[in-house]
Amino acid sequence: MTPVIKWRQRLQEPAELPGADEIHLWQTDLDEAPATGGILFRTLSSSEQERARRFVFEEHRRRYLATRAWLRSVLGAYLNLSPQAVPLAANAHGKPCIAAEANRAGLQFNLSHCDRRALLAVTAGREIGVDLQGVLRDAAWPAVAGRCCTPDEWEHVHVLPPAMRAPAFAEIWTRKEAAGKAAGEGLTSRIFSIAVGPANWGRIDCGGGLFVWSLPAQDRFAAAVAVRQSL
C-alpha cells in the first residue's frame, strides 16, 4: 500500500498519531528558533549536551540545539511527554529511535537537516528514512554521482540538458539516502547499488520491502522519504 503523506504544521498536544498508512512530515527553519540557547540546552539529554559542547562553530551548535529541541518537542507531543522526558536511543549504525519501553505506539522517525532547514518524518509500525539536500553546484556533483549512481541512473542524468543534470542527480541522491536511512544503515555501498532512478514521482520499489518517493522540490532543495515494511 502507498502511504498517505500528511504535512504537519502546528504542534498540538497531544498530537494525533500517524495512521497505519500515513507518514507525517514536519519541517522547520532552524534559524527561527527562539534565541534562548540556555533553555534549548536544558531540553537535551546529557549526551546531546556533550555533543553540543563539541561543535567548533557557534552557528553549528545553535542549529544542533534547535534541531534536537524541535525533535524532542514534536516526539513529546506524540508520546504525551515533555521534550526532556523523550527517551532517545540509537541503533548499531547510529540511527536515533525512541527507546522501546516508552514506545507502545511503535512510532518511528527520521530527521534530515541542511543549512537552516530541517525535515522530520514520523510513522508507526515501519522503519522510515528521510533526506533533504541542497542541489550541489555544477562543479561538485559529477564526482559524487560517479561513485553512487547505477549505470542507468548515470545515463539518465547525462542525457538531460546541462542545466537539468544537477537537480536530477539531487533527486536520485536524496532517494538513495532516504532508502539507506529507512534501512537503518545510512549510506553504504549496498545502498548505492540499489536503483532508485530515473525520475519518477510515484513510489519506487527498491526490493526487500523498501519503498522510496521524491518529495516536491523547494527552491534549490531536493527531498525524499522512504519506508521499510516487514515482509
Ligand SMILES: CC(C)(COP(=O)(O)OP(=O)(O)OC[C@H]1O[C@@H](n2cnc3c(N)ncnc32)[C@H](O)[C@@H]1OP(=O)(O)O)[C@@H](O)C(=O)NCCC(=O)NCCS
Ligand atoms: C546517516 C547519514 C546518512 C547522514 O547523512 P547526512 O546527509 O550527513 O545528514 P542528514 O541531515 O540527512 O541526517 C542526519 C540525521 O540522520 C539521523 N541518522 C544518523 N545515523 C543514521 C542512520 N544510520 N540511519 C538513519 N538515520 C540516521 C540522525 O538523526 C542525524 O541527525 P543528527 O546527527 O543531528 O542526530 C550518514 O551519516 C551515514 O551514512 N552514516 C552511516 C552510518 C554511520 O557511519 N554511523 C556512525 C555510527 S556507527
